[in-house]
Each structure stands twice: as C-alpha cells, then as structure tokens.
Amino acid sequence: MKKAFIISCDTLKPVLKKLGQAINSKAIIPALKNIKVEVSEKQIELTTCDLELTVIAKLEAETSGAPFELLLPFDFLSKIVSESGVAPLTVEHPSTRKANITCNSDLFQLQSLDKLEEYPKVPAVPQKNSMPLINIFMNMLDASMLTTAKEEHLNQSMHRACLDIDKDGATLVSTDAHSMFTYALPIKTDEPTQLSISPRMAQVMEGSTDVQLSWTTQNLAMKSGIYTVMTKRHEDKFPNYKAVLQKVEPNLIMARHELEAVLKKACISSDKTTRTSMLLKQTSGFIEFDVEDVDMSRKIHLSAAGTYTGECEAIAVSARKLLTIVKQINTPNISLSITSPKKALMVSSPEDTDYYGLLMPIMPTA
Numbered sequence: 598m599k600k601a602f603i604i605s606c607d608t609l610k611p612v613l614k615k616l617g618q619a620i621n622s623k624a625i626i627p628a629l630k631n632i633k634v635e636v637s638e639k640q641i642e643l644t645t646c647d648l649e650l651t652v653i654a655k656l657e658a659e660t661s662g663a664p665f666e667l668l669l670p671f672d673f674l675s676k677i678v679s680e681s682g683v684a685p686l687t688v689e690h691p692s693t694r695k696a697n698i699t700c701n702s703d704l705f706q707l708q709s710l711d712k713l714e715e716y717p718k719v720p721a722v723p724q725k726n727s728m729p730l731i732n733i734f735m736n737m738l739d740a741s742m743l744t745t746a747k748e749e750h751l752n753q754s755m756h757r758a759c760l761d762i763d764k765d766g767a768t769l770v771s772t773d774a775h776s777m778f779t780y781a782l783p784i785k786t787d788e789p790t791q792l793s794i795s796p797r798m799a800q801v802m803e804g805s806t807d808v809q810l811s812w813t814t815q816n817l818a819m820k821s822g823i824y825t826v827m828t829k830r831h832e833d834k835f836p837n838y839k840a841v842l843q844k845v846e847p848n849l850i851m852a853r854h855e856l857e858a859v860l861k862k863a864c865i866s867s868d869k870t871t872r873t874s875m876l877l878k879q880t881s882g883f884i885e886f887d888v889e890d891v892d893m894s895r896k897i898h899l900s901a902a903g904t905y906t907g908e909c910e911a912i913a914v915s916a917r918k919l920l921t922i923v924k925q926i927n928t929p930n931i932s933l934s935i936t937s938p939k940k941a942l943m944v945s946s947p948e949d950t951d952y953y954g955l956l957m958p959i960m961p962t963a
Contacts, residue, residue: 600662600690602636606700607683612643612654613675615824618797619645619652620671628715631668634688636660644719645671651719652801653825665690668711674698677705720827722818727811728784730819734769735805737780740925741771742796744778744954752836754793759835763789770838774957776918777838778925781951792817793831801826844953845943847932848907849877851884855901856931857923859886862899863916866890871916872959877905877935888916905935912938913959922954 616632624630624647633644641658644651667690677698678686687699694712698705738758746755758771760782767784770777792812798819802808805821812818818827863873868890876885882904888897912935919942923931926946934943938961944954 598662600636600665601660601687602634602641603659603685603687604641604656605683605685606678606681608656609678609686612656612823613671613678615801616643616645616652616654617671617675618801618826619647619650621647622672626715626717628668628711629717630671631711631716632671632674633666633713633716633719634669635664635666636690637664646717646719648717649829650795650797651827653719653827655823666713667696668713668716669696670707670711673705673707677703720816722820722825722827723811723813723816725811725813726786726788726790727809728786730808730810731783732806732808734782734784735802735808736927737769737782738794738799739803741769741778741780742799743921743925744771744773744776745796746773752833754831754833754835757793757795757831758799759838760784760792760794761835762786762792768838770835772836772838775915776922776954776956777842778922778954779838779842779952781953791835793835795828798826798828841941842953842955843943844945845934845936847934847943847945847947849884849903849905849933849935850930850947851901851903851933853923853926853929853931857920859899859901860916860920860923863888863897864920866895866897866916867893870959871918872913873916873919874911874913875935876911877907878910886916907935909935909937912942913961914942914956915959919956922956925954926952928952 635642639660641656643654681700684701689697694710696707741758755772761768762784764785764787767782768779770779802819808819808821810819815830816827817830863886864871866888874887879885883900884903886899922944928946928948930947932945932947938958941955941957946952
C-alpha cells in the first residue's frame with residue numbers, strides 16, 4: 598500500500614501561517630527551510646524550527662501505508678496550498694527523498710528532498726513546571742506585544758514580553774523604553790521566575806484558549822489544541838520595571854473612545870514623533886491637544902471632554918505612543934495621572950484595576 602496522506606488545503610492554510618513563524622528563508626542549515634512531516638495512523642504531525650523557535654501542529658488526516666517521515670520545502674508547499682482553494686491535497690512518499698503532491702488534476706514531483714537526518718533534533722516539551730493559563734492571559738499577551746521594542750535595542754529582552762511570576766502572583770509586562778504595559782494575573786509559582794515571550798510565539802498562540810504553559814531552565818513551551826510552540830529561554834535580564842512603576846492616584850479621567858478619536862487625528866501629522874501638547878487647564882471641562890508639524894508648516898487643534906484636577910498646565914507626548922496605550926485598554930474610561938511635564942504620565946483604568954502603564958513625556962524644548 599502506498600505511503601500517503603490526504604488533507605484539505607483549506608485546513609492547511611491557517612496551520613501553515615502559524616508554522617511559518619519558525620521558518621527562516623536564510624537558514625544556514627538547508628533542512629530548516631522544510632516542514633518535518635511525521636505520518637501515523639489517521640494523523641500527521643508538522644514541525645518547523647529555526648533553532649530558537651519550534652512550532653508543532655498535530656492534525657487529523659486520511660493516511661495509508663506504514664508510518665513514515667519526510668521533509669517538505671515550506672515555501673513550495675505553501676504556494677501550492679495558497680493556489681489550490683479548498684481542494685484535497687495528497688502527498689505520496691514513494692521512496693526515500695521523493696514525494697508526489699497532487700491537488701485537483703495538478704501533479705508536483707519532488708525528486709530530491711532534503712535528508713531527514715540533517716534536520717536538528719527538536720527539544721522535548723518541558724514537563725517539570727506546568728500550569729494552565731486563564732483565557733484573559735492571551736488577550737493581554739496580544740496587547741503587551743504593542744509596546745515591545747520594534748527597533749534595535751541594547752537590551753534584547755525588550756523585544757519580548759515578560760511574565761514575572763512568584764508565590765504572590767504574576768505580572769505581564771512589556772516596554773520599549775518610552776512606554777510600558779503591565780497587567781496583574783492570578784498565576785503563582787513557589788519558585789520565582791521571569792519568562793520571556795516573543796512576538797512570534799504570541800502570534801502562533803493568537804486566538805488560543807485553554808493554554809498550558811510549561812518551562813525548564815532551558816526552554817519555554819505553550820500548548821493549546823493542535824498547536825505546541827517552544828522557545829529557548831534567554832539569559833538577558835528584563836529591565837527592573839518595578840523601580841519606575843509608581844502607582845499614584847489619577848487626576849484626569851477621559852472616555853476611551855473620545856481620547857482614541859482625538860489621538861488618531863493627531864497622528865495625521867507627518868512629524869515622526871507626533872509630538873502633541875496636552876493643554877490641561879486652558880478650557881474648563883476640556884483637554885486641548887495641539888500638534889505642530891514644523892517641516893510642513895501645519896498645525897492641528899483638537900479637544901476632548903475631561904476635567905484635570907492636578908497642578909500641571911501642560912505636557913507633551915507622542916500621540917502615536919499614547920494611542921497605542923489606549924488600544925491596549927478595552928474599557929470605557931481611561932485614567933491618567935499627570936504631575937509634571939518632565940515626569941512619566943501614568944495610565945490606568947477605573948474599570949480594570951489589573952492594568953497599569955506609563956508613557957514618558959517629550960521633554961520641553963529650551
């Protein structure tokens with residue numbers, strides 16, 4: 598009986614998107630440009646790995662013949678699937694290093710597959726430390742990724758979110774050195790640890806529920822449904838966020854949708870920093886927002902309802918970065934604490950006390 602499996606392209610498309618997070622088209626080891634396929638009775642296991650991130654998907658499939666393994670080139674397979682609609686895709690493995698892919702009436706023959714033995718050994722899923730994650734964690738993880746560092750930074754840990762866990766609870770935190778996101782979670786462990794979660798890992802788990810988290814000193818894994826994603830743990834230390842995150846009482850509460858609308862308009866400015874002056878006391882019952890684009894000789898004047906009860910007259914911030922923070926908070930209102938044009942603007946929510954963040958101001962010009 599022929600060694601083969603059949604699965605619909607419609608089923609494969611979203612799976613390949615997640616598996617692609619661990620594909621490096623410039624990989625030094627050619628075998629890593631492949632998907633490792635392990636076929637057993639009525640199931641296929643697909644694995645991609647770039648030596649740092651590993652993604653595994655287990656899918657039901659129609660299979661025939663004895664169990665087998667092979668490497669299929671990721672880009673080639675992805676292109677076939679993307680151009681084939683919802684048609685069933687058949688992969689036959691007639692002999693070592695050969696495969697025939699059939700879809701509709703099309704035949705794709707691969708006559709020199711990469712050798713299985715050249716594919717690096719994938720790490721085992723950690724078992725020592727394991728815990729379920731509450732579903733809100735995944736929503737907050739997606740939000741935290743908005744404030745990870747996007748550009749090159751000396752502290753590489755800032756390109757990832759950090760889950761800081763101890764016996765009292767956990768804090769999910771991310772920062773790009775200008776803004777910070779934190780969220781308290783009811784997750785506890787007897788041995789304190791900090792777990793770094795990369796944007797790629799978060800993208801694999803996006804939309805997942807009932808996630809299981811596990812780790813060792815070397816690896817971190819998250820599992821949900823058909824997917825398992827693992828990554829190497831990094832030695833670089835996350836910044837001491839607790840030293841700068843001083844919780845203070847808010848002195849300005851604004852409707853989230855109004856603040857978001859104003860900030861979107863402020864971001865129309867072509868100024869790279871989207872420098873926006875918040876005039877806190879100019880008009881009773883309102884906060885004025887002034888944006889000046891010097892290079893283009895343009896000015897934008899905006900306002901939103903809000904009553905400021907502090908002593909500061911004005912503060913300059915990046916409208917783009919404040920808008921990012923606003924998008925992280927899915928509550929009707931946003932609380933701000935503004936004490937000085939030279940100190941961080943603290944952000945919280947009256948409806949969700951687990952969230953807390955900050956935004957550094959743009960310093961006044963001399």
